[in-house]
Amino acid sequence: QVQLQESGPGLLKPSQTLSLTCTVSGDSIYSGRYYWTWIRQAAGKGLEWIGHIQNSGATNYNPSLKSRVSMSLETSKSHFSLNLMSVTAADTAVYYCAREERTGYSHGLDYWGQGALVTVSS
Amino acid sequence: QSVLTQPPSASGTPGQRVTISCSGSSSNIGSNHVSWYQQLPGTAPDLLIYRNNQRPSGVPARFSGSKSGTSASLAISGLRSEDEADYYCATWDDSLNGPLVFGGGTKLTVL
Numbered sequence: 001q002v003q004l005q006e007s008g009p010g011l012l013k014p015s016q017t018l019s020l021t022c023t024v025s026g027d028s029i030y031s032g033r034y035y036w037t038w039i040r041q042a043a044g045k046g047l048e049w050i051g052h053i054q055n056s057g058a059t060n061y062n063p064s065l066k067s068r069v070s071m072s073l074e075t076s077k078s079h080f081s082l083n084l085m086s087v088t089a090a091d092t093a094v095y096y097c098a099r100e101e102r103t104g105y106s107h108g109l110d111y112w113g114q115g116a117l118v119t120v121s122s
Numbered sequence: 123q124s125v126l127t128q129p130p131s132a133s134g135t136p137g138q139r140v141t142i143s144c145s146g147s148s149s150n151i152g153s154n155h156v157s158w159y160q161q162l163p164g165t166a167p168d169l170l171i172y173r174n175n176q177r178p179s180g181v182p183a184r185f186s187g188s189k190s191g192t193s194a195s196l197a198i199s200g201l202r203s204e205d206e207a208d209y210y211c212a213t214w215d216d217s218l219n220g221p222l223v224f225g226g227g228t229k230l231t232v233l
Contacts, residue, residue, distance in 0.1 A: 046227045049223065049224065062221045106157070107172050108178070
């Protein structure tokens with residue numbers, strides 16, 4: 001059974017860097033079939049795609065966040081990470097990691113973590 | 123303001139069939155596959171439909187998806203109380219350098 005679990009600080013001050021890790025179990029993070037994805041959801045709001053990273057290290061970020069976002073993959077530790085710089089209150093949200101399978105076409109985001117609440121407050 | 127437009131709410135009675143629409147443009151729905159997600163209160167979203175009309179294993183056949191032109195729809199037949207949730211459509215947008223875009227979500231109430 002594939003499981004994803006987010007971890008990281010839950011409270012940040014404005015201008016700090018948000019750092020979250022997603023640990024993957026039950027499947028190989030090395031596989032080129034998967035795009036490892038971050039999505040966030042502010043309270044009472046919809047879903048916002050942050051970006052994804054492939055096993056090759058190739059990334060694709062949401063243009064609205066691109067200047068502040070970076071992602072990395074640690075295959076030896078079966079986890080991938082998100083860094084979001086210079087956070088403000090607008091970055092307060094539940095952050096989800098998820099897996100997208102692609103074999104010629106997208107199979108959708110089929111596994112999700114339970115989500116990690118990150119609050120930005122002075 | 124979401125790139126994909128969904129009605130904010132929908133409702134139905136048990137046993138009924140309801141549909142949720144998702145409207146986009148030629149650069150997103152018109153040229154890419156659509157997926158649908160169900161989010162129960164306080165939980166992470168679950169994949170319901172991918173590639174417009176494909177159901178992952180374990181998703182009941184009561185859930186079906188379709189796409190025509192720049193719009194997509196999710197249909198739920200034999201509505202049950204446990205279907206009360208938020209539903210989101212998603213697809214890729216070629217005009218914005220390829221981000222995954224979501225609809226604003228539709229809150230389904232089972233009366």
